[in-house]
Amino acid sequence: MNSAxxxxxxxxxxxxxxxxxxxxxxxxxxxxxxxxxxxxYAQQGNSNWLDEITVVGTRTEVSVQDNPASVSVxxxxxxxxxxxxxxxxxxxxxxxxxxxxxxAAGMKRIRIRGESSxxxxxxxxxxxxxxHSTYGTPILVDPSNVERIDVVRGPASVLYGAKAIxxxxxxxxxxxxxxxxxxxxGGAYYSxxxxxxxxxxxxxxxxxxxxxxxGAMSDHGDRRVPVGQYTSTGTLDGTSFSNDNxxxxxxxxxxxxxxxxxxxxxxxHRLKTESWTDPATLTxxxxxxxxxxxxxxxxxxxxxxxxxxxxxxxxxxxIDAYHQTVDRLFRxxxxxxxxxxxxVGVVSTSDDTNTNYGGTAQVDLQFxxxxxxxxxxxxxxxxxxTAKTSTTSSKIGAAPLRITPSSSFDDASINTFSTFVQDQxxxxxxxxxxxxMRYYHTETVLDRTTTAARAGLGTDNDxxxxxxAGITYTGIANTTLRTMYSExxxxxxxxxxxxxxxxxxxxxxxxxxxxxxxxxxxxxxxARYNAxxxxxxxxxxxxxxxxxxxxxxxxxGAGCPTGAPVANFIYANADGADTYGLEAIAQYTIPNTHLTxxxxxxxxxxxxxxxxxxxxxxxxxxxxxRLGMRWEGHMxxxxxxxxxxxxxxxxxxxxxxDSGVLSVRSLSSWGTLxxxxxxxxxxxxxxxxxxxxNNILNxxxxxxxxxxxxxxxxxxxxxRMTF
Numbered sequence: 001m002n003s004a005x006x007x008x009x010x011x012x013x014x015x016x017x018x019x020x021x022x023x024x025x026x027x028x029x030x031x032x033x034x035x036x037x038x039x040x041y042a043q044q045g046n047s048n049w050l051d052e053i054t055v056v057g058t059r060t061e062v063s064v065q066d067n068p069a070s071v072s073v074x075x076x077x078x079x080x081x082x083x084x085x086x087x088x089x090x091x092x093x094x095x096x097x098x099x100x101x102x103x104a105a106g107m108k109r110i111r112i113r114g115e116s117s118x119x120x121x122x123x124x125x126x127x128x129x130x131x132h133s134t135y136g137t138p139i140l141v142d143p144s145n146v147e148r149i150d151v152v153r154g155p156a157s158v159l160y161g162a163k164a165i166x167x168x169x170x171x172x173x174x175x176x177x178x179x180x181x182x183x184x185x186g187g188a189y190y191s192x193x194x195x196x197x198x199x200x201x202x203x204x205x206x207x208x209x210x211x212x213x214x215g216a217m218s219d220h221g222d223r224r225v226p227v228g229q230y231t232s233t234g235t236l237d238g239t240s241f242s243n244d245n246x247x248x249x250x251x252x253x254x255x256x257x258x259x260x261x262x263x264x265x266x267x268x269h270r271l272k273t274e275s276w277t278d279p280a281t282l283t284x285x286x287x288x289x290x291x292x293x294x295x296x297x298x299x300x301x302x303x304x305x306x307x308x309x310x311x312x313x314x315x316x317x318x319i320d321a322y323h324q325t326v327d328r329l330f331r332x333x334x335x336x337x338x339x340x341x342x343x344v345g346v347v348s349t350s351d352d353t354n355t356n357y358g359g360t361a362q363v364d365l366q367f368x369x370x371x372x373x374x375x376x377x378x379x380x381x382x383x384x385x386t387a388k389t390s391t392t393s394s395k396i397g398a399a400p401l402r403i404t405p406s407s408s409f410d411d412a413s414i415n416t417f418s419t420f421v422q423d424q425x426x427x428x429x430x431x432x433x434x435x436x437m438r439y440y441h442t443e444t445v446l447d448r449t450t451t452a453a454r455a456g457l458g459t460d461n462d463x464x465x466x467x468x469a470g471i472t473y474t475g476i477a478n479t480t481l482r483t484m485y486s487e488x489x490x491x492x493x494x495x496x497x498x499x500x501x502x503x504x505x506x507x508x509x510x511x512x513x514x515x516x517x518x519x520x521x522x523x524x525x526x527a528r529y530n531a532x533x534x535x536x537x538x539x540x541x542x543x544x545x546x547x548x549x550x551x552x553x554x555x556x557g558a559g560c561p562t563g564a565p566v567a568n569f570i571y572a573n574a575d576g577a578d579t580y581g582l583e584a585i586a587q588y589t590i591p592n593t594h595l596t597x598x599x600x601x602x603x604x605x606x607x608x609x610x611x612x613x614x615x616x617x618x619x620x621x622x623x624x625x626r627l628g629m630r631w632e633g634h635m636x637x638x639x640x641x642x643x644x645x646x647x648x649x650x651x652x653x654x655x656x657x658d659s660g661v662l663s664v665r666s667l668s669s670w671g672t673l674x675x676x677x678x679x680x681x682x683x684x685x686x687x688x689x690x691x692x693x694n695n696i697l698n699x700x701x702x703x704x705x706x707x708x709x710x711x712x713x714x715x716x717x718x719x720r721m722t723f
Contacts, residue, residue, distance in 0.1 A: 049073060049585075050530045050537065056150035056170050058434060059159050059374055060364065060424065065528050068434050068470025068484050069156070070096075070539055070583065074149040081641070081678055081690055083188035083197060083718040085218060087146060087171060088139045093626045093647070095583040095602040096153045100706035104293060105193075105223060106241025106273030107138040111706070112153050113543060114579050114606040114620045115166030119490055119518070121156070123170040125265060127302055127322045128161060130356055132384045132493045134501075139169065140269050140298065142216040142245035144186060144199040144720075147174045153583070154541060155488030155522045158420060158438045158468040161378060165488030165520045165545060173265065175249055176210025177203040184214075186720030192694065192711035193240075195220030203249075208258075212249040218242060226700040226712040230278075236709060238290070241273035259308045269298040276708055280665070285344075288335035293328070300324040315366050321359030328352045341397045348390045350501070355383040358416075372424040383413040384494040388501070411448040412498045414491060417441045422468075430475035440464045442491050446498050446513065462517060464489055478531035488520035488545070496549055496571045509551050509569040510560055516573050520545035533589035540582050548575030550610075576609040577618070594633040601625015610657070617655035617664055619704045624649040640679035647672050654705050670701035672710070678718070690718040 049072075050065040057069035064071055072094045084090050088108035092099045098111040109117035117136030122129045124141060131137040152160070152168040160168045181204040188197045201214035219242040222235045230236060251263040275291035282289060302322035310317060330350040337343055362376035392404045422436030442462045470484035492515040495501065499511045526539030551569040554560035560570045581604030589596045606620040628645025648671035655664045678690030698713040 048530060048535055049075075050528055050535055054150050056168065057152050057156070057159075058424070059362065059376075059422065060372060064537070065480050065530060066432075066472055066474065068432075068472050068482050069486070070153040070484075070524060070526065070541070072097075072151040072153070074151075076147060079143065079146060079148070080688055080720065082676075082692065083186065083690070083716070083720075084143055085188075085190060085193075085195065085197060085220060086139065087141050087143050087149065090143070090149060091151065091169070093600055094151055094153075095585060095600055095625065096581070096604065097151070098621075098624075098704060098707075100704065101708055102135045102706055103238075103277065103708060104241075104273050104275045104291070105220070105239040105708060106243065106271055107135070107140075107293070107296075109136045109138050110169065112151075112167035113541070113581070114577070114604060114618065115545075117166075118493070119163060119165040119488070121160050121162075121164040121168045123160070123168065124267075124300070125173055125302060125304070125320075126170060126360065127300075127320060127324075128163075128356070128380065129298075129324070130163075130354060130382050131326065132352070132354055132382075132495045134493075134495065138296075139171070140243070140271055140296070141171050141173070141267075142199065142214065142247060142269070144184075144201070144216055145173050145212075145214050145245070145247050147172045154484070154524060154543065155486040155520050156468075157466045157487060157489040158436045159422065161380070161418065161438075162416060162440065162442070162517075163490045165490050165518060173247065173249070174201075174203070174212055174214075175251055175263070176205045176212050178205055180204045180206055183723040184720065186718070188719075189717045190220065190714065191224075191716075192714030193220035193223050208253045210249075210251045210253075213247075215244070215246050217244045223708070223711050224714065225709050226698050228700040230700070230702075230709045234712070236276055238274040238276040239708060241271065243269065243271040245269045255307075257309070259310070261304075261306045263304045265300075265302045265304070267298070267300045271296040278705075285336040285338040286334060287337050288333070290333045292331045292333075294331070295327060295329040297327045298324065313365055313367060314363065315372075316362075316364035318362045319359070321357075323357040324355070326352075326354040328354070339396075343395045345393045346390065347393075348501075349388065351387045353385045355381075355385075357381050370426045373422070375419075375421045377419045378417070380416045381413060382416070382494070384410070384499075386410050386495075386499055388499070407450075408500060409448065409450045410446070410494075410498050412444070412446045412494045414494060415443040415445070416491070430473055432472045433469070434471075435467075435469040437465060437467045440466070440489065442517075444491070444494075444497060444513075449498065451500065460513065462491065464517065478529055480528045482527070482539075483525045484523070486522045488518075488522070490518045492517065492549055492571070508564075509571065510554075510564065512559060512571045514559065515549055515571060516547050518545065518547045518549060518573075533591060534586075535588075536584075536586050538582075538584045540580075542578075542580040544576075544578050546576040547573040548577060549573055550575045552611075574611050577606060578609070579604065579606040579620075581605060594631050596630045596632070597628070598630060599625065599627045601627075608655075613657060613662070615655040617653035619652050619654040619706060621649045621652050621704070624703075635679070638679050638681050639685065640677070642675070642677040644675050647674065649703055652704050665705065667702050667705070670699060670703075670710075672699055672701065673697050684722075686722045688718075688720045690716075692716040692718075 052064050052073040053061050054073050057067045057071040074090050086108040088099045091097050096113045101108045122137045150170045156164040156168045185200040197218035199216035203212035221240050223239045225236050227234050247267040249265050254260050272294050277289045305319045307317040332348040334346045358380035360378045365373045387409050389407045394402045418440045420438040425433045444460045466487040466489050468486040473481040497513050501509050522543040524539050524541035529536040552572045554564045554568045583602045585600040587598035603623050606618040607616050608618045626647050630643045632641045651669040653666045672695040674694050676692035681687045694714045702709045
């Protein structure tokens with residue numbers, strides 16, 4: 001292939017002190033990371049993360065130590081030590097996980113092992129949140145209402161449904177407190193955004209009932225970043241956001257042995273956020289570009305039933321159902337000057353309502369002491385109503401202003417029925433085999449549309465079987481060896497199938513109802529060790545994905561509507577990816593001290609494969625991690641802790657092809673020095689305080705092109721009180 005190559009300017013080089021910091025950070029990380037890797041996140045606190053019990057990864061209660069999958073657990077202790085402005089921030093140091101915001105500070109999402117956030121399943125109490133945008137599902141849950149977060153890294157479509165090519169995040173919310181009534185209140189201040197967050201809750205248990213009512217609000221201004229290539233004022237325009245949240249929980253335990261439990265949960269979350277535009281992306285003829293999201297309102301109601309030890313064979317029964325709506329308003333303003341005396345402005349809006357309802361039923365069976373089997377069914381209806389408008393205003397010289405409006409409406413849905421089975425077999429001493437499969441039947445329906453080219457498309461169906469298998473071996477003292485094969489599967493979004501959008505290019509991208517699902521296959525090998533104060537969790541993985549959905553120009557044979565301009569685009573199955581890497585976490589508690597040095601991180605390579613070219617410049621850092629020293633002890637009989645740590649990442653490059661010309665943008669490597677401390681005070685530790693100094697050396701950095709430039713030197717103050 002003959003193509004021109006253009007290297008677009010690299011991020012400005014940092015001063016010598018920054019270079020030394022980066023080099024030292026990466027060297028220290030390499031010297032402390034094990035030779036083979038995996039990762040569960042290092043919990044701050046005395047607890048050992050390998051001892052955590054989780055159902056994520058197997059849908060049965062298994063410790064992280066003995067889990068065949070790559071799993072991470074963020075527990076309540078870690079959550080209470082920090083008051084992040086987003087739950088996504090709590091996942092930043094999980095190896096293989098990247099936090100992204102796609103230029104909208106209030107809409108943080110995550111990527112896992114390089115896979116886009118659209119390919120990560122987000123669950124709240126086991127129930128899926130969907131978002132039919134090209135960016136993926138944002139994690140918009142009140143942090144103060146979260147009990148724990150479980151993460152699976154790698155494909156998990158057998159147990160957790162479509163979209164889990166990259167992995168799964170399950171956010172588990174709080175129930176009622178143990179005593180009849182408990183009041184909680186707290187707040188946080190963030191100097192990096194001149195922002196604040198406040199929350200309050202009342203909860204308790206009365207006989208067999210437990211309850212919790214909570215509310216939270218936050219407001220953040222434009223983020224403050226070091227003066228440099230992104231801003232000359234120290235303020236990043238278009239990065240303010242605010243949100244509020246109300247939630248309720250009511251549970252009831254019954255049965256002779258108290259082994260039945262039903263619960264009702266309700267939540268409302270409202271968000272409005274701006275969007276920042278990287279000046280480097282304003283290429284000819286675009287002179288101005290702005291995105292605004294003045295509304296993203298979520299309302300959700302879920303019901304749950306759990307029964308345990310129902311008979312010698314039926315060990316557990318779980319049933320849940322929910323209904324959820326997301327109302328979203330999106331506005332995109334683009335100004336272009338194709339000629340010196342010509343100005344063209346395009347204002348596009350999208351007013352969407354996304355409705356989900358469905359549920360899951362699962363039965364845990366034990367027919368034989370060596371077998372533990374789960375079977376289940378899941379149903380999900382995912383509906384999208386979208387009304388789009390576009391107004392083009394053009395001015396040529398002294399001619400009158402010309403205004404051209406257009407509008408469209410689409411009503412489409414995806415109905416997914418699936419059934420799954422998994423068996424855990426202790427087939428020999430120290431060996432366990434966990435194997436499963438899931439059958440999907442997906443029905444895609446275009447109910448109504450104003451787009452003549454798609455009228456009458458009706459219904460399309462897809463049937464698919466995905467499998468997984470893992471083996472663990474525990475015959476070596478204090479060690480678990482594991483290997484895992486897993487498959488991922490994701491259907492196209494309703495936006496990609498049926499909706500024409502002008503956002504992001506100033507030109508149309510057409511929906512394509514002929515898109516095929518994306519699939520992936522993953523193999524990983526790992527080891528976990530826990531003894532003598534040393535804790536290791538390591539793995540190596542390889543994932544191959546195909547039929548990625550991307551947008552391609554409307555050239556001949558692309559499938560665009562008749563008469564579509566060549567400048568427009570259409571979604572197509574044109575891409576694939578090969579990803580391989582190492583993930584690791586290590587910590588060692590020094591004997592007779594309160595000191596614990598730790599390291600967590602990942603080395604990863606990701607190759608994108610297109611129809612006519614391929615590249616490793618995929619906006620994925622080759623090396624990223626955190627290295628720190630934690631101290632935990634007592635001062636004046638109060639438990640306190642400190643944590644000095646460095647976050648660092650190698651640079652990234654992002655390649656794109658346009659009309660045979662290959663362009664490569666790059667960001668340099670970076671490292672930030674950070675320090676946090678806090679403690680619990682009063683009877684029962686009812687008052688908890690925390691302080692975190694971020695980016696102490698005030699380094700200018702940007703992790704990836706999918707994330708905003710990092711906040712400069714700043715401090716976070718947290719206080720929470722329990723009565």
